[in-house]
Amino acid sequence: MFVRRIAVVGTGYVGLTTGACLASLGHRVVCADVDEVKIARLRAGRVGILEPGLAELVAEGLAAGRLEFVLGARNAVFDSEVMFLCVPTPMGVDGAANLAAVESVVAEVGELLPQGCVVVNKSTVPVGTAARVGSLLNRPDVAVVSNPEFLREGSAVADFLNPDRIVVGCDAQDAAERVAALYAKLGAPTVLTDAASAEMVKYAANCFLAMKLSYVNAVAELCERLGANVIDVTEGMGYDRRIGASFLQPGPGWGGSCLPKDTHALSQVAGSVGFDFPLLQATIDTNARQRHRVVQKVREAVGGSLAGARVGLLGLTFKAGTDDLRDSPALAVADLLREQGARLTAFDPGVREGLSDVTVVTDPYEVARGADAIVLLTEWPEFRSLDWNRVTELMAGDTIVDTRNHLDRDALDRAGLCWRGVGVSGSPRLDAVREVVS
Ligand SMILES: NC(=O)c1ccc[n+]([C@@H]2O[C@H](COP(=O)([O-])OP(=O)(O)OC[C@H]3O[C@@H](n4cnc5c(N)ncnc54)[C@H](O)[C@@H]3O)[C@@H](O)[C@H]2O)c1
Ligand SMILES: O=c1ccn([C@@H]2O[C@H](COP(=O)(O)OP(=O)(O)O[C@H]3O[C@H](CO)[C@@H](O)[C@H](O)[C@H]3O)[C@@H](O)[C@H]2O)c(=O)[nH]1
Numbered sequence: 449m450f451v452r453r454i455a456v457v458g459t460g461y462v463g464l465t466t467g468a469c470l471a472s473l474g475h476r477v478v479c480a481d482v483d484e485v486k487i488a489r490l491r492a493g494r495v496g497i498l499e500p501g502l503a504e505l506v507a508e509g510l511a512a513g514r515l516e517f518v519l520g521a522r523n524a525v526f527d528s529e530v531m532f533l534c535v536p537t538p539m540g541v542d543g544a545a546n547l548a549a550v551e552s553v554v555a556e557v558g559e560l561l562p563q564g565c566v567v568v569n570k571s572t573v574p575v576g577t578a579a580r581v582g583s584l585l586n587r588p589d590v591a592v593v594s595n596p597e598f599l600r601e602g603s604a605v606a607d608f609l610n611p612d613r614i615v616v617g618c619d620a621q622d623a624a625e626r627v628a629a630l631y632a633k634l635g636a637p638t639v640l641t642d643a644a645s646a647e648m649v650k651y652a653a654n655c656f657l658a659m660k661l662s663y664v665n666a667v668a669e670l671c672e673r674l675g676a677n678v679i680d681v682t683e684g685m686g687y688d689r690r691i692g693a694s695f696l697q698p699g700p701g702w703g704g705s706c707l708p709k710d711t712h713a714l715s716q717v718a719g720s721v722g723f724d725f726p727l728l729q730a731t732i733d734t735n736a737r738q739r740h741r742v743v744q745k746v747r748e749a750v751g752g753s754l755a756g757a758r759v760g761l762l763g764l765t766f767k768a769g770t771d772d773l774r775d776s777p778a779l780a781v782a783d784l785l786r787e788q789g790a791r792l793t794a795f796d797p798g799v800r801e802g803l804s805d806v807t808v809v810t811d812p813y814e815v816a817r818g819a820d821a822i823v824l825l826t827e828w829p830e831f832r833s834l835d836w837n838r839v840t841e842l843m844a845g846d847t848i849v850d851t852r853n854h855l856d857r858d859a860l861d862r863a864g865l866c867w868r869g870v871g872v873s874g875s876p877r878l879d880a881v882r883e884v885v886s
Pocket of ligand 2: 572597598599600601602654657661694695696697698699700701702703704705706707766767768777
């Protein structure tokens, strides 16, 4: 079933991906944003974010006349049968999700929505928001549906078009079915439920992922203390289908625009109903500790004091494959290093703009020049193939702190560099045994 006209409000990672992908599925989509520059750019077919395949889908949609960009939600909803809300829900001062953008769109378009329109909330919002939006709208003919989005940045289009599942929640069955039908072509398992449960799925999933990562980061720390090797430990765990191999990679802590704010939001919501959730709090606290562990390793690498030390950073984004710096653990580590007196130079393939207090260079080898230590913070594949002999020549020191266990330790050894990973120091080298076994 094709809908004649869908409005998508917000053209960020989620909104633009949703709009372009729904258009590619055959729907007619009008995307709106408050950002004039963004809208002008999108009308010209230019996508301002790094997302594989997105620019192509936008170009196709524009050329086919199925995708349109307008300024302001009020200019998108005329004649729409469905309106998607894809606006930000950032962390507020108390950790709760800030719903100002959702509420402002509802106030802006409430009276303009055509009779029988369905409002679909794709933004990540606390349980009860669909009900709240319904009462703000005060339109008995307009149903409010929760349809959380699970795409990851860096693979947004692929995730949207090949989802593990679609979740649609509404207390009115026919509205839920109308929304689920928009995705029919994707053939994904679909969970139809009430609005509160759909809203809860999103937080429960993100917080579970965060908990898995905090667990694995804690296991890595323990491995270091006990002389075990976390790379082999997680491989051994991951083959267990009940655990699974993904989200078992230790790192400098989890970040990005979602996991940090969503863990805090669920924690705040739990507190608001008097529910003590120590598991979630420990997940957050373990993550906060992680960045201090990285700084400790760098401090050791430069001989005990960061004051005046030159430290090169490989990677600034919160993970590879994105240009998004929101809540990046790399930036948090950079802040701590700087506070302790380090002078920083950074390279990231996705970041070209300068940052205050960190010199951003466009050549990765510039990071090595005169560096007392280098710290890899983001797992960009190109870092693996750096010329380590050249790095050795350029550096003043000899240690690479690899917070993602991403680099080829032997290649660094051969170049005379000292590799310091996560959860592996003190463990024996089992590569020879591994070769015999395989
Ligand atoms: N980024 C992700 O990977 C991801 C994945 C799943 C869910 N989410 C959730 O989706 C929501 C949006 O996230 P995002 O990363 O796409 O945000 P974003 O910041 O990239 O984009 C939001 C867009 O909304 C626009 N906007 C703000 N107020 C508006 C208004 N009143 N009218 C029209 N446009 C307005 C902004 O200008 C911006 O372009 C959040 O709730 C987030 O938690 C994000
Ligand atoms: O094994 C791993 C996997 C991830 N990370 C880190 O965890 C963070 C989050 O990574 P990821 O989940 O891939 O990033 P997002 O694009 O923020 O996606 C998450 O947040 C989105 C917004 O809610 C959800 O839609 C996605 O399902 C959810 O994975 C990043 O800092 C990663 O470096 C690790 O350290 N080790």
